[in-house]
Amino acid sequence: MAFTFKGGIHPDEQKNTRRTPIVPITPPGSVCIPMSQHIGICCEPCVKIGDLVDKGQIIGKVTEGLGCPVHASISGKVTKIEDMIWSKEHSVTAVTIENDFECRVSPSVKPYCGDIRTLGTEEIIDRVRNAGIAGLGGATFPTYAKIANAVGRIKGLIINCAECEPYITANHRLLLEHPEKVVGGIKILLKAFSLRTAVMAIENNKKDAVKAVAALPFDPEMIRICVLKTKYPQGDERQLIYALTGKEIPTGKLPVDVGYVVFNAETCAAIYTAFATGMPLTERIVTVDGDCVGSPGSVLVPLGTPISELLEYCQTDSSKIAKIIVGGPMMGKAVWSKDTPITKGSSAVLAFSEKALKSQMKKQTACIRCGKCLAACPMHLMPKEIYRAYIKGDLSKCKTLLAQSCVECGSCTYVCPAGLDLSQAIVSAKTKLRPKRVVSEAKPLAVDENSEKPLCDHTSKTQQEEK
Amino acid sequence: MNEERKENTLLQVSSAPHIRSHDSTQTVMLDVIIALLPLLLWGCYIFGMRALTVTLITVFSSVIFELLFNLITKKTITVLDLSAVVTGLLLSYNLPHTIPFWMPVLGAFFAIVPVKMLLGGLGKNLVNPALAGRACLLLSFSSAMTVPPVLTRLDLFESYLPGDALSGSTPLYTVLSPAEDGSSISTELLFDMFIGNESGTIGEVSALLILLGFLYLLLRKVVSWHIPLSYLGTVAFITLLFPAEGVERFDVVYMLAHLFSGGLLLAAVFMATDYVTSPITPKGRIIFGIGCGLLTVIVRYCAGNEGASYAVLTMNLLVYFIDKITVPRPFGAALPKLKIKKESKPQ
Structure with missing residues (x-):
């Protein structure tokens, strides 16, 4: 019997790109790299306009607190350093680099030359931090901090290859084409935690990936592959840990508190690359799909590449595009501009036409108390009740109904036959209930993928300054 | 950069999720x-x-x-x-x-x-x-609502005069008032009830077709099993263990006759499961079903009458309270009972 959890939904999988190999994009003419692509404090740019930069060279430094350095993803000349609008209320500094197509690699990029068997935990954390690796599943929590926080406190390492969102096949293709990178990364992580076994969780719609990994020559004691029932949101840490171990993470606690830590498969591959070649995180696999895209597929993209170039590469009819979603259709973020750059958290780019959007439209009618939202909620909340309380403005009732433990998966909105915006209301309630003074480091680990929280947290800074 | 953006048409934005099921x-x-x-x-x-x-x-x-x-x-x-x-x-x-x-x-x-x-x-x-x-x-209009005791086939517009219709001959009455000679319900009658070859209201007679409808609704995930099964299970349990006077315990035929006769099945599958008037929590649904079952049997035993519709109507009025006491425990939240224990220990 496959591992699974209670609740959840099974939307149309739409894994149209599962058989399309990963291809590297033709190098973009210029990239625009935001200084904050992770949860935590914004980086300070450490290059000037006119500087020549190499691929892999650090261009954004962490000055304080939690953060990941940012590296140049191509070689070329810095042409602009300016603020760009990032979300409704926030802007972020971005460095624009014009490509000189010389593909110079920074001299700082050096493979790890010591013996991998005697690697120390500190050394691993150091290299992961310098490589700027953040959770590539979409939550973009700095990986070094996750490792440092979990060392000595965990008994199980879980590698998340569930990829439960429709359309996205980035992890699937990675496991099929470069399973050795993922396994290499797992070996390094096991070393960091001094553990012997890691659990790899793969949904049963990716049986070929299971075979590809199992075919590698590694000690079967080291990696145990668990096949999960295909269901959304299986890739959520809480549901994944429950499916595999039967343990519930108490409200407001982190996976570490029950003795587990979860890493995304692509993050493992990035850790491996940081050791094998020394190349920091400068590119990622992005699934490009949607009804406007002529040749959908998974593309290896330098960070900072504008979405428009990526869509062009995939032969997209840009005149038809009405909506672009970065991430999966369940939790992804709709962007308003085709110039938005690819960042560390962009696992997919989906371009939909007006026609496709219309087919997803639903007329809002009265709640008929069908209880489907309760059955779908992976957190076993009462979405309908929270929705009603929020519409009435009764925030204290939202709190007693534990609106704050919503993982923002959107399952309730998906199933609602009355077409109500349940999860949208719950997320708003959650945002309003969040304590006013948010210290970035206290932000929960990668629980909610693509959370609405802006990448660069200016509000918390200013509020702290005021105090 | 801003100038470039102005030239581009802005795309639609909305908060996630961007896809929805096709149910309405x-x-x-x-x-x-x-x-x-x-x-x-x-x-x-x-x-x-x-x-x-x-x-x-x-x-x-x-x-x-x-x-x-x-x-x-x-x-x-x-x-x-x-x-x-x-x-x-x-x-x-x-x-x-x-x-x-x-x-x-x-x-x-x-x-x-x-x-x-x-x-x-x-x-x-x-x-x-x-x-x-x-x-x-x-x-x-109780007399006009009385089901004619024998099967009467009528044309599209034929009017029917109730006349001196005798009550007590529909299968339900046979079940509720056992024959004086002590003979139990024959299996032929039970089979007729199951197929629907009996007198009754328009839609309640065929147990088989109602169960098929239930199966369809279950497969389409329109209803959950909770209410119908707890409802029918309760009726089965009581009629099996505590049958009416004059019937032996563990009489399966008697139990099945109770289940297949009258409007019970129709009520359990189509009326009690009405979304609007039934609880939304799984636990609440089971309580609701058990309540309906209890009331149905009580009315059947005490009044010698079909009690399913009144049982469901009564339980409908309690839905608000059932929902209130059966709020599910959120994932990862502590059990309220455990909390009380922990708090009381230090005292």
Whole structure:
């Protein structure tokens, strides 16, 4: 019997790109790299306009607190350093680099030359931090901090290859084409935690990936592959840990508190690359799909590449595009501009036409108390009740109904036959209930993928300054 | 950069999720109608075409009353959600095919206007409209609501005079008042009840078709198993362990006769599972089903009458409280009981 959890939904999988190999994009003419692509404090740019930069060279430094350095993803000349609008209320500094197509690699990029068997935990954390690796599943929590926080406190390492969102096949293709990178990364992580076994969780719609990994020559004691029932949101840490171990993470606690830590498969591959070649995180696999895209597929993209170039590469009819979603259709973020750059958290780019959007439209009618939202909620909340309380403005009732433990998966909105915006209301309630003074480091680990929280947290800074 | 952006057309933005299932209130109601239609066909076969006429009258009058209400109150037209059709169907299924034609119109009016629309329409009603309509007719015109004891097939428009119809001969009465000579219910009669070869209201006679409808609704995930199974299970449990006087314990035939006779199955599968008037929590649904079962058997034993509709109507009124006490424990939240224990220990 496959591992699974209670609740959840099974939307149309739409894994149209599962058989399309990963291809590297033709190098973009210029990239625009935001200084904050992770949860935590914004980086300070450490290059000037006119500087020549190499691929892999650090261009954004962490000055304080939690953060990941940012590296140049191509070689070329810095042409602009300016603020760009990032979300409704926030802007972020971005460095624009014009490509000189010389593909110079920074001299700082050096493979790890010591013996991998005697690697120390500190050394691993150091290299992961310098490589700027953040959770590539979409939550973009700095990986070094996750490792440092979990060392000595965990008994199980879980590698998340569930990829439960429709359309996205980035992890699937990675496991099929470069399973050795993922396994290499797992070996390094096991070393960091001094553990012997890691659990790899793969949904049963990716049986070929299971075979590809199992075919590698590694000690079967080291990696145990668990096949999960295909269901959304299986890739959520809480549901994944429950499916595999039967343990519930108490409200407001982190996976570490029950003795587990979860890493995304692509993050493992990035850790491996940081050791094998020394190349920091400068590119990622992005699934490009949607009804406007002529040749959908998974593309290896330098960070900072504008979405428009990526869509062009995939032969997209840009005149038809009405909506672009970065991430999966369940939790992804709709962007308003085709110039938005690819960042560390962009696992997919989906371009939909007006026609496709219309087919997803639903007329809002009265709640008929069908209880489907309760059955779908992976957190076993009462979405309908929270929705009603929020519409009435009764925030204290939202709190007693534990609106704050919503993982923002959107399952309730998906199933609602009355077409109500349940999860949208719950997320708003959650945002309003969040304590006013948010210290970035206290932000929960990668629980909610693509959370609405802006990448660069200016509000918390200013509020702290005021105090 | 900003200038470039101005040149580009802005794209649509909205918060996640960006996809939705294809279920709507309309498709849900359509599924219920599909599950109900075989019962109508069987009703026409067994009672004659007059059953169809009665059903058409209730369905049309339900829809028209809702439409009129929408128009008079200048609210959105809601008839397209098909819930009025379901109410009409269920109401007619609870009526004898011999009823005078004007009565179903009255029943539909009561079900739609005071019970459903005046309280705010679909989703706001407290009790099942179809059952309320039936209860209204039963209290007002009990003789016309009496099911003729023998199977009478009637034409489309044939009027029926109740005359001196003797009560006590429909299968339910046979079950509720065991023969004086002590003979139990024959298996032939049980089989007739299962197939639906018996007298009764238009839609309640065929246990087989009701169960098939239930299966369809389960497969389409329109209803959950909780209410029907806990309801029927409770009735089965009581009739098996505590049968009425004169019947031996563990009489399976007696138990099955209870399940297949009267409106119990129809109520358990189609009335008690009405979304609006049943609890939304899984635990609450089980409590609701058990309550319905208990009340049904109590009415059957004590009043010698079919109690299913009154049982469901009574439990409908308790839904708010059942929902309140059965809030599920959120994932990862501590059990409220455990909390109390932990707090009391240090004291």
